[in-house]
Amino acid sequence: MMKLTQFELSKIGKNRTVMGALVVSLFILFGIFYVGYHYSQENFSARDNVEAGYPAKLDKSIKEKYSGDLTDEKVKEIVSDYMEIWQDAKTDSALVFYPFYWDIQSTFIPRKNYDLFLVMLDKLENGQRLSVEEVPIKKIDDNDFQNFDKPLQLGNYVPWTDLYKVIGNLYILISVLVALVCSLVFSDDTSRNMNQILFTTKYGKSKSLISKLLAGISASTCLFVAIHIINFITFALMNDISGWKSSIQTNFAMKLFDFPMEWNHLQVFLCIIGLQFLGILFVAATSVLVSSFVKTPLSSFATATGLYLLPALLMQAFKGNIVSKYLYFFPINQANVKNMLVLLSSEGDFFRTRVVSNLLLLSLFLLVSYVFFNFIAYRRMKVWRF
Secondary structure, eight states, rough: HHHHHHHHHHHHHHOHHHHHHHHHHHHHHHHHIIIIITSSSSHHHHOOOOOOSSSOSHHHHHIIIIOOOOOOOHHHEEEEEEHHHHHHHHHTTTTOHHHHHHHHHHHSSSSOOOOHHHHOOOOTTTTTTOOOSSSSSOOOGGGGGOOOOOEEEEEHHHHHHHHHHHHHHHHHHHHHHHHHHHHHHHHHHHHOOHHHHTTTTTTTTTTHHHHHHHHHHHHHHHHHHHHHHHHHHHHHHOOOOOOGBBGGGOOOTTTOOTTOOOOOHHHHHHHHHHHHHHHHHHHHHHHHHHHHHHSSSSHHHHHHHHHHHHHHHHHHTTSSHHHHHHOOOHGGGGGGGHHHHHHOOOOTTTTTSHHHHHHHHHHHHHHHHHHHHHHHHHHHHHHHHO
């Protein structure tokens, strides 16, 4: 069985279409990293900050001054430091921007109630500076943060926000690659009239079919793991990752203040990666099933990709309808990390009121579908006739 599986994997690896797709994917992967990390809001503004004579990022300040329990006093300190930097920059006619400061001040000083920047400009025009004591800063309790036994932890969440955006884009790329690879499992031999030969051999309709299924899932898993390893190494090399232990509720860019689970950014990352892997299994099984019915790899790939994207289109068509509730089960909805977390924790949009229950329900659906689709594909090829 192992040798048969290795043989099927080698067929996939030597396929010119797959080789070409992998080469193209490397350029797409570079583009995702370039836009998602190098040209992220924080890294893009860092270059302007350096030109203005200010620190590129706040990594050191966050580690030394701001990391730890989220308190009203800490929020006040952060707003005060931001005001000092902003007013100094305006005095020097410099352009300085830090997403960490911006997110926090916009959360605790809503612009519709108090335009902090307009007030600071008025003060500067009159030769004065605005003090934090004069600013109406909202309390933490006013923002409906989720309460736990331990205080929420603040840290450098900005790079992790970029990571979540990148893994959403990577998920789509991996899904398309998996759809391509698994579309070849049966349709490639069918298109070349090889079934007539293979099915007359000793293992033609038994171990050979199982080895094809194993090859499809093995190739899909390798693609998923390899791309995410490359992604995390790139992320760690280009960013400060110390914010992994900060609470997801203190990610002021995502604004998930009332998320009911006491998770940090690393736990959210691992949860989403696990869920996306199950989604990849679903995509792989769907593509294999299509491959067992369609005669050419191109038609199989087009159909599998269309089925992957279909729930997103149906979601728009049935928006607000009860049908949309069931469309949340399909992998395309896992591409946006924030939306997925909101979905898992929202009452009424899903079938359970607890995040863990929704995760288990969704995981069960994806796993059962994976097994069922593979079984149907196996039975379909088992009774294949010339």
